[in-house]
Amino acid sequence: MSRYVVKLGSNIVAQDSGALREDVLGRICDEVAARHAAGDDVVIVSSGAIARGMELMGIAARPQEMADLQAASAVGQGELHRAYVTRLGAHGLHTAQVLLTFLDIGRREHYLNARRTLGRLLDWRVIPVVNENDTTATEEITFGDNDFLAAQVAILVGADRLVLLTNQDGLHAADPRNDPSAPLVREITDPDQLAELEIGLSPSALGSGGMRSKVVAAEMATAAGIATTICSGLREGALARALAGEDEGTRFAPHEPRYSSFELWLRYAKPARGTLTVDTGAARVLREDGASLLPVGITAVEGDFQQGDAVEVHDSTGLIAKGIVGYDAETLRVVLGMQTKQVRAAVPGAADEAIHRDHLVLA
Secondary structure (H helix, E strand, O other): OEEEEEEHHHHHEEEOOEEEEEEHHHHHHHHHHHHHOOOEEEEEOOOHHHHHHHHOOOOOOOOHHHHHHHHHHHHHHHHHHHHHHHHHOOOOOOOEEEEEEEHHOOHHHHHHHHHHHHHHHHHHOOEEEEEEOOOOHHHOOOOOOHHHHHHHHHHHHHHHHHEEOOOOOEEEEEOOOOOOOOOEOEOOOOOOHHHHHHOOOOOOOOOOHHHHHHHHHHHHHHHHOOOEEEEEEEOOOOOHHHHHHOOOOEOOOOOOOOOOOOHHHHHHOOOOOEEEEEEEEHHHHHHHHHHEOOOOHHHEEEEOOOOEEEEEHHHHHHHEEEEOOOOOHHHHHHOOOHHHHHHHHHHHOOOOOOOOOHHHEOO
């Protein structure tokens, strides 16, 4: 048995007008049902609620105001899920609507609860249909694009493969909209290959992402040991071939998992609320010795964060780590540069470590 996460972008779910791509959605649901019948688990991550709401309300262009986007999503989300209920239900399958915000992933207890819920749905042989809860998300707590949400869901459920369906054949050496002759990149086995490519940032008329967000999502998933494919959702049979691991689209080879579940959550899911700058000695022991970060090694504090928030750690060369801070920003500004004895005298009961080694992941 294998476990798959399949992500459909807005341009796969809907036409530019916002009307559903009936034939495409039906074919994809047929292929999902076939994998389910073979004994596999499948999670669908689907964009398209805003597009559906726009079409139903007669809105011609994607709104820019958050309130308009949220209202369009509220109108379209039920209709979007009904499309999956109808098509998968025709195969005798049950679906579950799961709406997440960045807050559900960024807080550890919410993250674990989301993982338990998705796991139980899969145990029940239900197909979760996941989308961002655009109706309540704000600019500060949004994923920004469902590619990142799909990667997080793949990590949450321990997927064997993530498939990102788009309206292109895969990742090209240059943006095919600007250079139609740009060759398709069949496989990425080393992230360093990406530096040589011109990866497009432009989203579709309905979506919020582009090829770059898909590549970043693939990097996130492969760092967790999850094979990833970017391919066309419009090409008949492409999804079935991608799920089978065949030569379809662009395949990203998984790396040997380098991070624990906690480290993956910290690295990719929990938003950083501030920045700590450290001296060369602290940077060295963090990199080479896997040590905790003490206040004595900190030279500057930026941001307004609380104890338990995530912060980035920088030295003169840039980002070196991310971790869960043991102080709030105001207190840390008081004790930075102090030896441990001085910290204990200045702030009785304070932790010795600004970031404990168990709560830190190197960049």
